[in-house]
Amino acid sequence: MKIKNICCLGAGYVGGPTMSVIALKCPEIRVNVVDLNESRILAWNEENLDKLPVYEPGLAEVVKEARGRNLFFSTDVDSAIEAADMIFIAVNTPTKNYGEGKGMAADLKFVELCARQIARIAKNDKIIVEKSTLPVRTAETLQTILDHAGNGVKFEVLSNPEFLAEGTAINDLLNADRVLIGGKQTESGQKAIQSLVDIYAHWLSPKQILTTNVWSSELSKLTANAFLAQRISSINALSALCEATEADVDEVANAIGTDSRIGSKFLKASVGFGGSCFQKDILNLVYLCRYFNLQEVANYWEQIIILNDYQKYRFAKKIITSLFNTVSGKKIAFLGWAFKKDTNDTRESAAIYVAEHLIEDGAEIHVFDPKVSEGKIKADMRDLWDLKGFTEQKIESKLKQIFVHQLPIEALDQAHAVAVLTEWDEFKTYDWNSIYIKMYKPAFVFDGRNILDAAKLTEIGFQVKGIGKG
Ligand SMILES: NC(=O)C1=CN([C@@H]2O[C@H](COP(=O)(O)OP(=O)(O)OC[C@H]3O[C@@H](n4cnc5c(N)ncnc54)[C@H](O)[C@@H]3O)[C@@H](O)[C@H]2O)C=CC1
Numbered sequence: 001m002k003i004k005n006i007c008c009l010g011a012g013y014v015g016g017p018t019m020s021v022i023a024l025k026c027p028e029i030r031v032n033v034v035d036l037n038e039s040r041i042l043a044w045n046e047e048n049l050d051k052l053p054v055y056e057p058g059l060a061e062v063v064k065e066a067r068g069r070n071l072f073f074s075t076d077v078d079s080a081i082e083a084a085d086m087i088f089i090a091v092n093t094p095t096k097n098y099g100e101g102k103g104m105a106a107d108l109k110f111v112e113l114c115a116r117q118i119a120r121i122a123k124n125d126k127i128i129v130e131k132s133t134l135p136v137r138t139a140e141t142l143q144t145i146l147d148h149a150g151n152g153v154k155f156e157v158l159s160n161p162e163f164l165a166e167g168t169a170i171n172d173l174l175n176a177d178r179v180l181i182g183g184k185q186t187e188s189g190q191k192a193i194q195s196l197v198d199i200y201a202h203w204l205s206p207k208q209i210l211t212t213n214v215w216s217s218e219l220s221k222l223t224a225n226a227f228l229a230q231r232i233s234s235i236n237a238l239s240a241l242c243e244a245t246e247a248d249v250d251e252v253a254n255a256i257g258t259d260s261r262i263g264s265k266f267l268k269a270s271v272g273f274g275g276s277c278f279q280k281d282i283l284n285l286v287y288l289c290r291y292f293n294l295q296e297v298a299n300y301w302e303q304i305i306i307l308n309d310y311q312k313y314r315f316a317k318k319i320i321t322s323l324f325n326t327v328s329g330k331k332i333a334f335l336g337w338a339f340k341k342d343t344n345d346t347r348e349s350a351a352i353y354v355a356e357h358l359i360e361d362g363a364e365i366h367v368f369d370p371k372v373s374e375g376k377i378k379a380d381m382r383d384l385w386d387l388k389g390f391t392e393q394k395i396e397s398k399l400k401q402i403f404v405h406q407l408p409i410e411a412l413d414q415a416h417a418v419a420v421l422t423e424w425d426e427f428k429t430y431d432w433n434s435i436y437i438k439m440y441k442p443a444f445v446f447d448g449r450n451i452l453d454a455a456k457l458t459e460i461g462f463q464v465k466g467i468g469k470g
């Protein structure tokens with residue numbers, strides 16, 4: 001079947017960039033990206049491309065070319081569903097924060113709502129594509145809802161998980177290592193797979209397009225994230241040992257990474273991984289293993305999260321102990337709040353948890369991030385304390401310990417310590433001599449990303465503590 005009209009439910013970090021690239025590369029296909037969130041859609045339609053709701057290098061250029069030509073953003077979900085031959089579901093699948101599976105299982109209520117809406121609206125056969133990250137066998141649930149709640153039309157469900165990383169999304173989409181498409185082994189299933197293969201074949205080679213059965217595809221997404229996060233927790237675990245033994249974690253990573261069986265990527269020790277997916281997807285995997293009574297397997301994967309929490313805590317604790325066992329009333333400058341560089345996304349950022357520990361010990365946190373707004377930073381802290389059940393009064397009083405600055409120097413002026421939480425390139429270019437003069441002495445730098453030149457900073461007079469540096 002030749003696809004002429006695509007609809008994507010969910011205009012977030014995945015729906016927006018993936019559909020923009022599909023529209024760019026397939027000018028003959030009309031792509032409607034829809035969302036219930038009106039302000040998000042307004043932002044996608046912003047004349048000023050600096051105001052798009054997602055910051056991604058290269059995204060504005062893609063949107064500029066395709067928007068209004070064959071790429072459209074709207075809140076009219078029903079019309080977009082009705083007109084589409086193929087519907088991508090790219091809605092959020094957060095960790096459940098209530099009831100059965102609370103804190104572990106994926107909350108599929110948004111996905112289920114999409115399926116019910118599609119079933120209600122669809123008047124002709126459609127291909128439904130799971131783009132969101134989902135527990136293995138969700139396609140079965142979707143098929144059941146679609147078949148039972150629908151108008152007698154035929155739905156073919158495919159799994160097409162997304163592997164892009166934020167900050168490099170456009171490049172990852174244009175030059176994907178692979179796209180993965182899972183479908184039924186029936187004749188209609190294979191035809192549906194082929195329709196989706198044809199779309200990606202506009203810019204990817206056949207070798208880059210893998211096809212599997214639905215369950216392998218669904219599980220491969222959780223597995224890929226678990227393996228990636230596992231590498232980070234492994235190197236972070238060793239960073240603690242490096243600090244105790246004067247080994248240097250970057251040298252160890254380099255030494256093992258040159259073994260082609262291990263490989264060099266994803267071995268950068270850090271203050272801990274963040275982002276909306278690693279933690280939620282691993283918790284989801286752990287929950288699934290427990291559901292299938294695979295306790296040892298569940299415990300194995302869960303350790304990645306335990307170690308990541310430990311790493312964030314360890315970093316905060318090092319700041320407190322280095323500053324003579326208290327940060328009460330002290331100004332700690334945070335360089336970076338985003339969970340990684342080149343994104344404005346702060347979901348599960350290590351900065352949030354490090355700030356929490358330090359605020360608990362009485363610190364004043366002064367944040368500068370080139371892309372994250374004051375409102376977002378305060379909302380992140382509010383959400384965390386809200387989840388912990390803090391009263392409004394307590395939250396308001398704790399928020400008074402956090403300050404957000406427009407200029408880095410404002411955050412750094414008269415600080416007792418600097419903590420690097422995000423690896424933004426610009427931090428490396430700062431005039432650290434002038435910063436040193438403006439700070440309290442001894443002036444501490446806690447480099448949670450090992451991006452600064454520690455030897456140079458030490459020469460200036462800073463007390464420098466990196467991750468995994470003895
Ligand atoms: N953020 C990332 O880099 C990646 C995310 N993923 C997965 O993709 C999925 C989406 O993630 P994000 O884009 O980051 O989430 P997001 O939260 O940025 O976007 C999801 C959007 O879906 C909208 N939505 C919810 N229910 C809807 C409905 N019934 N109809 C229309 N719109 C609806 C929400 O308003 C929201 O704007 C998740 O399952 C995530 O695990 C996969 C790979 C990368």
Ligand SMILES: O=C(O)[C@H]1O[C@H](OP(=O)(O)OP(=O)(O)OC[C@H]2O[C@@H](n3ccc(=O)[nH]c3=O)[C@H](O)[C@@H]2O)[C@H](O)[C@@H](O)[C@@H]1O
Pocket residue numbers: 133162163164165166167225228232265266267268269270271272273274275276277278339340341
């Ligand atoms: O499912 C998802 O959402 C996506 O999750 C990750 O992408 P993302 O979270 O955007 O970014 P990563 O580059 O993976 O970084 C995640 C976190 O790990 C940290 N990290 C990464 C690499 C490393 O070596 N060390 C390290 O601490 C980053 O700073 C960041 O906090 C995966 O890399 C994507 O393939 C996947 O599609």
